[in-house]
Amino acid sequence: MIRHAARLTALALALLLAACGFQLQTEAELPAAMERVRLEVQDPYSPFARRLQLLLEQNGAGIVEDAEGAAVLEVPVNEVRKEILTIGDNARVREYRVRHTVRFRLLDADGAVLVPEQFLEQSRVISFDEQDILAAAQEEEFLRQNLADQLSRLVIRRLGTTGG
Numbered sequence: 001m002i003r004h005a006a007r008l009t010a011l012a013l014a015l016l017l018a019a020c021g022f023q024l025q026t027e028a029e030l031p032a033a034m035e036r037v038r039l040e041v042q043d044p045y046s047p048f049a050r051r052l053q054l055l056l057e058q059n060g061a062g063i064v065e066d067a068e069g070a071a072v073l074e075v076p077v078n079e080v081r082k083e084i085l086t087i088g089d090n091a092r093v094r095e096y097r098v099r100h101t102v103r104f105r106l107l108d109a110d111g112a113v114l115v116p117e118q119f120l121e122q123s124r125v126i127s128f129d130e131q132d133i134l135a136a137a138q139e140e141e142f143l144r145q146n147l148a149d150q151l152s153r154l155v156i157r158r159l160g161t162t163g164g
Helices: 002-019 047-058 133-162
Strands: 036-041 071-087 093-107 113-127
Touching (some): 036 047, 047 071, 047 133, 071 133, 113 133
């Protein structure tokens, strides 16, 4: 009886998910010109650049070093900033925002614009606890990695929708 109820529950959940339009994310349909693409990013060793390169390769783009015969994904802005939001009674920072900004565009092998310049930004607020400085530093690093991951996924999604 319990197995039957569990199966019915699972079936009901599956039907609800299907009815609301939920679908698992599949590979992005990148523009055909991205079979060979050179990635020009401000800091090629940043978490964002490394994650973007990995996602491009996972979605079928061939990353090359030379630009001859290859599309170019330009990322002239890849910047992470910290902004103070609140200061406590003791003149120390209590809360700040980590903001990650990216600008990119895609050019074909001839230099024609395939995807016009796009601007993306993500931010998170962090409360600073001076009693636990190590945890605050780890939280900030985790948030920076998370922002880089989210922005790289957004770039792939934009390339798939506007350039496909």
